[in-house]
């Protein structure tokens with residue numbers, strides 16, 4: 001990749017730190033999937049997570065909103081703070097945490113209901129008392145979908161294209177006004193044009209939200225992110241964070257030979 005292809009502004013964020021991860025280890029049952037993760041993730045900025053298959057990228061982001069424990073039996077050692085609060089503190093309200101930390105998955109997963117009801121679902125769950133029409137319009141505008149759907153918000157979300165469905169899922173996350181948006185390969189099921197729309201959307205959202213995106217696509221990491229984390233597995237097949245820093249440095253002057261080999265396509 002040439003430096004011209006790095007579209008995103010590479011200046012590190014001034015908005016402080018969103019997540020502080022310290023000595024984090026992650027277990028699925030007895031299997032250790034991640035070990036000794038120490039990293040700060042900047043607020044109001046896009047962080048890309050890259051690395052070969054099975055190195056723990058999805059596991060890492062699923063630890064950031066505690067969704068992993070909803071899926072299966074897991075254990076997390078160490079500490080993860082979000083804006084100074086330990087999210088694994090027993091006093092933490094998990095529903096409220098997941099409201100603050102939205103998530104978008106590989107495959108768009110709109111609910112089988114109208115576009116309108118998809119957007120208002122979260123606010124209704126949280127007992128929002130204000131103007132629902134306004135939330136629908138604002139969320140769809142933020143997700144760059146309003147112009148395409150404004151005349152059919154009362155029709156089924158399942159009638160939208162894959163790319164539109166993914167933007168709807170982003171709009172649905174935004175409707176509850178989160179601090180963080182986690183994205184797990186959000187473009188992997190999309191064609192290049194729909195992918196470009198999502199990348200443009202990420203750029204418009206990055207000043208307002210902390211965005212953390214797992215991607216297998218190096219060009220995409222280079223285009224959308226300001227910071228990059230490179231994960232790999234060690235000789236025991238346990239995921240580790242090899243290197244992190246400004247995307248430009250990770251791509252053009254990595255400090256670790258494994259990062260360089262991965263970026264240059266020599267493995268993974």
Ligand SMILES: Nc1ncnc2c1ncn2[C@@H]1O[C@H](COP(=O)(O)OP(=O)(O)OP(=O)(O)O)[C@@H](O)[C@H]1O
Nearest residue numbers: 028031033052053054055056057058059060072239
């Ligand atoms: N529910 C689970 N139960 C047991 N092991 C799991 C579970 N989910 C993931 N793993 C294991 O944890 C390790 C990390 O998986 P993870 O999906 O986080 O990697 P990844 O880097 O996101 O991979 P990919 O790029 O292929 O999506 C792998 O060895 C995987 O087999």
